[in-house]
Amino acid sequence: MNPLLFSLILAAAGLTACSPSEPVGTAANAATPQERTTLGPGPNSGNLTKVRIQVLEPTSFSRTITLSGVTDADQDLTFSAETAGRLEQLTVALGQRxxxxxxIARIDYAMQKAQADQAAVSLTLAKRTHExxxxxxxxxxxxxxxxxEALARLQSAEAQHEIARVNLERSRLVSPIDGIVARTFADQxxxxxxxMPVLQVVDHSTIVVKAQLPENQIAEVKRGDRATVRIDALGTDFEGKVHVILPAADPLSRTFQVRILVKxxxxxxxxGMAATVHLRVRDFKEVLVAPQDVVLEESAGRVVYLEEGGVARRRVVETALADGQRVLFTSGVAPGDRLIVLGQRGLSDGQQIQVVTD
Structure with missing residues (x-):
């Protein structure tokens, strides 16, 4: 047989054997309809926005105003010399109660005592002479x-005796309060x-916390309002009450000083310690509140998003008060609503979502 013809016949036979009705390898690797369903996610699976929710329930709410302040003593007295002379005695020390x-001190006391005694003798003599x-x-x-003349000498002696008595009293410094010696300005x-100041005594058994209140909040605060005072240095909260709101505003800050008394x-x-003051100016009961940042500002107004059957629903709401952390709802939501509190930003009405709990 012609070698060229034999080669052509073999090549044709090989092409026929390698050309079945299905492509090579397709039958071996094909999946059943059931397998195609379970292999891999669908087109939208895994793309759902994850959110956290809070079920709204009626609760109590206190409207609070937060201020920064500084502590001061309720009574703070600086004793100054009323007469010139040597500081003969300083009977208390720094920090002593x-x-x-x-x-607490004597100034030129010996001289003043001698003059008082002399005035008393002169007065006694003048009285006897007149009698x-x-x-x-x-x-x-x-x-x-x-x-x-005897009467005039008696009246003069009485006046001199009174002057000497007053000068003697002025030579003694006596504390009118219980307290602690906070500073001394002169040595014995x-x-x-x-x-000239001699020493300072403070009574801080009651503390005054002084804070500045903005003028747009002054109408909400009144004498007797309860306050919680946080002393960061101590890590402790103390209860207090508003004692007074000064009537004149600071000309630069346009704020009014409010003073809170704390036992x-x-x-x-x-x-002199730093303090954070939380003023409770109004209490509410059976109201709906939520974290303040769940409320979004959109073109429709203030809105929140609720979860309903795996779908986000936009709800326009009205709010009344906020304390910097929580907000009180007056309309737009109801008890039992599933409020989205995390993941709400960027949502749209009707968007499918996934609620997570951890």
Whole structure:
């Protein structure tokens, strides 16, 4: 046989054997309809936005105003010299507790005491002289002029005695309050002049927290309102009440100083500590509240998103008050609504979502 013809016949036979009705390898790798359903996700699976929800239930809500403040003593007295002289005695030390009525210093006391004693002797003599001359008047043995002169000396002695008594009192510094010596400005033996400060006594068994209240909130706060005062340095909350709101605003900040009284029987709070004040200005019961950041500002107004059967639903709401963390709803939601509190940003009405719990 012709070699060329034999080669052509073999090639044709090979092409016929390698050309079945199905492509090579297709039957072996094909999947059944059931297998095609279970292999891999569908076109939308795994793309659902994950959200967290809060079921709305009626609760109590307190409208609070948060302010920053500084602690101060309820009573803070600086004792100054009322007379010139040497500081003869300083009977208390820095940090020492003093009682009401306790003598804490003496200024030129020895000299003032001597002058007071001398004035007392002169007064006694003037009284006796006037009494003797008045007795002699009835016997017509003394002139009226002598009696008048004796009376004038008596009145002068009384005045000098009173002056000496006052100067003696001024030479003694006596505390009118219970407190602690916070500062001393002069040492024992030092010369002091009238008006020169000697020492400072503070009573911080009651603390005054001074904070600044913006003018747009002043109408909400009144005397007697309850307050929670947080002292960060102590990590502790203390209860207090609004004592006074000063009537004049700070000319630069346009804020009004509010003062809150806090009991401090253990003296844990020191003067000058930073404080955070939470004023409770109004209480509500059986209301719906939620974290403030769940409310979004959109073209339709204030809106929230609810979860209904795996779908996000936009709801226009109205709110009344906020305390910086929570907001109170007045309309648009109802008890039992499943409010989306995480993942709500970027949602659209009707979008499919997935609720997660961890």
């Amino acid at each position: 003093v009682k009401k009525g306790q003598e 003797r001359l008045t007795t002699l008047r009835g016997e017509e043995m003394i002139s009226e002029q002598a009696i008048d 033996g030092e010369y002091v002049a009238p008006g 401090n029987p253990e003296y844990r709070i020191r003067v």
